[in-house]
Amino acid sequence: MKTIGIINGPNLDRLGKRDRDIYGTQTLADLENLITIEAEKHNAKILFYQSNHEGEIIDKISEWAETKLNGVIINPAAYSHTSIGIHDAISGANIPFIEVHISNIYQRESFRHYSFTVGACKGCIVGLGLDGYLLALQFLIKGN
DSSP: OOEEEEEEOTTGGGTTTSOHHHHOSOOHHHHHHHHHHHHHHTTOEEEEEEOSOHHHHHHHHHHHHTTTOSEEEEEOGGGGGTOHHHHHHHHTSOSOEEEEESSOGGGSOGGGSOOSSGGGSSEEEESSTTHHHHHHHHHHHHTO
């Protein structure tokens, strides 16, 4: 059985409540349900984590680096554009990470066009809504 971690960064606990024209109406609970259903099809175990605090995200990455996770899907949200610390935590974790963004960050404000964290990740999926998480999950389950 594969174990995949999901990390959601700041404000993603507000999915379905804020910026609905950008992020849609589905909630974080809806997202976790979608991922759980997909994981069950592949006999995979999912560990969910969400935090609005950079240090807590770094701590979770460090904690998971000491386990046997098969991969992590991370949506660092705004921290992707500001956090060298999260980049460094990902780089040192020795776990494949896939960065996901619900919106297409390249169609938004110019300050969102650069991600500090993506360079430490195996890949990145942007602009496909919640389906981006499912694609990342399928990729990690395959063991690529």
